[in-house]
Amino acid sequence: MPAFRNIIIAIIAVMCLSLVTSCAAVALSQEPPSGVAPPGDVLRPGHLGREIGDIEKIIHFYHDLLGTDLRGPREQDRPFVVNAALREFADVPMGSEFRAVILPIPGTAAISGQNAEMTVEAIEYRNVKREPLTARSQDPGASHLGLVMRDLDATLARLKEEDVPILTPGGKPVALSPRPGLKGKVRAIVVRDPDGYPVELMEQIPPPETTAAPASRILGAHITLAVDDLEATQRFYRDMLGPGLKTWSGPSFVSDKSYNELVDTPGAEIRLGTMLIPGSPVSVEFMQYRNIERKKYHPEFWDIGVAHLLFMVKDMDVIMPRIRAAKLKPLNRSGDPVFIAPTVRAIFVRDPNGLIVEFMERK
Numbered sequence: 001m002p003a004f005r006n007i008i009i010a011i012i013a014v015m016c017l018s019l020v021t022s023c024a025a026v027a028l029s030q031e032p033p034s035g036v037a038p039p040g041d042v043l044r045p046g047h048l049g050r051e052i053g054d055i056e057k058i059i060h061f062y063h064d065l066l067g068t069d070l071r072g073p074r075e076q077d078r079p080f081v082v083n084a085a086l087r088e089f090a091d092v093p094m095g096s097e098f099r100a101v102i103l104p105i106p107g108t109a110a111i112s113g114q115n116a117e118m119t120v121e122a123i124e125y126r127n128v129k130r131e132p133l134t135a136r137s138q139d140p141g142a143s144h145l146g147l148v149m150r151d152l153d154a155t156l157a158r159l160k161e162e163d164v165p166i167l168t169p170g171g172k173p174v175a176l177s178p179r180p181g182l183k184g185k186v187r188a189i190v191v192r193d194p195d196g197y198p199v200e201l202m203e204q205i206p207p208p209e210t211t212a213a214p215a216s217r218i219l220g221a222h223i224t225l226a227v228d229d230l231e232a233t234q235r236f237y238r239d240m241l242g243p244g245l246k247t248w249s250g251p252s253f254v255s256d257k258s259y260n261e262l263v264d265t266p267g268a269e270i271r272l273g274t275m276l277i278p279g280s281p282v283s284v285e286f287m288q289y290r291n292i293e294r295k296k297y298h299p300e301f302w303d304i305g306v307a308h309l310l311f312m313v314k315d316m317d318v319i320m321p322r323i324r325a326a327k328l329k330p331l332n333r334s335g336d337p338v339f340i341a342p343t344v345r346a347i348f349v350r351d352p353n354g355l356i357v358e359f360m361e362r363k
Helices: 002-029 055-066 084-090 152-161 230-241 257-263 316-325
Strands: 042-052 097-104 119-126 143-149 185-192 198-205 218-227 246-249 269-276 283-290 307-313 338-341 344-350 356-362
Touching: 042 055, 042 356, 055 097, 055 119, 055 152, 084 338, 084 344, 143 307, 152 185, 152 198, 185 257, 198 257, 218 230, 230 246, 230 269, 230 283, 230 316, 307 316, 316 344, 316 356
Parallel strands: 042 119, 143 198, 218 283, 307 356
Antiparallel strands: 042 307, 097 119, 143 218, 185 198, 246 269, 269 283, 338 344, 344 356
């Protein structure tokens, strides 16, 4: 009987091992989420906020050269203003003034013609000491904007005519190696906007589905964030954005020569993760690097070249307990959401990598 029992135990162990291996294989073959994620506690992405040095240069770069839309007439006056609520909201020093411009990104709304695209919100401050900051691709907290272009060569020609700085060594588009979530043949290059912030310009063949207008030069967008720890980062966003958040993690680090060439990280290995922002087709790529020197990027909110990411939420009273449970320190002194308009309240925190994240409720 003992021998028979040992045989049964061995058979069960083999079956369990086989089941675990099978499940692991399923997990490893899972593709990153794509399409349009349904809204939940988060309704949609709001903007990629950009703290900038000159608003006219930013309009020219993103609108004239790349092809974003523009809120308001091209030549309208955009004066500096004092806003006490915004000053308290971001703990900006006394005496500061600001002006802003909104640049909607085609192809980032869930439904064509919905007028709910993710935007670039460019904010220029004055009367406050600001440092121009440029992070390296691999530094935790560094981010860049990715734009899917209809015609990469035509866009790059316009940029080169105006001597726009290029981060990608060699100054030519790179043919990217296949990776999960990247369909078809893909070429890309990374340039710098007028403040040094990186912008990845990508062309896919065949082109992806898009909600952009037929004549749009831009078909869609994503955000890439360098992270210190992939699991900790994804856990943070699941905790903040809600249990329905769609995420994916690559099983291991890989050496991707083409991606290293794109973002100038020679010899590095990367591990990729993604999340799909609810209410949109916009994804966030998380890149964890190793075998390359890294330094955490932790800027002040108002420094030139800094970015932050806004999530439009259904109810701040759902988000705030999550922020407090995570023991996050909001950027403002009170620690409570600030009414920046009679029906709009919002709050800033930092994610585990130092990226500034904004939550906003609009009633």
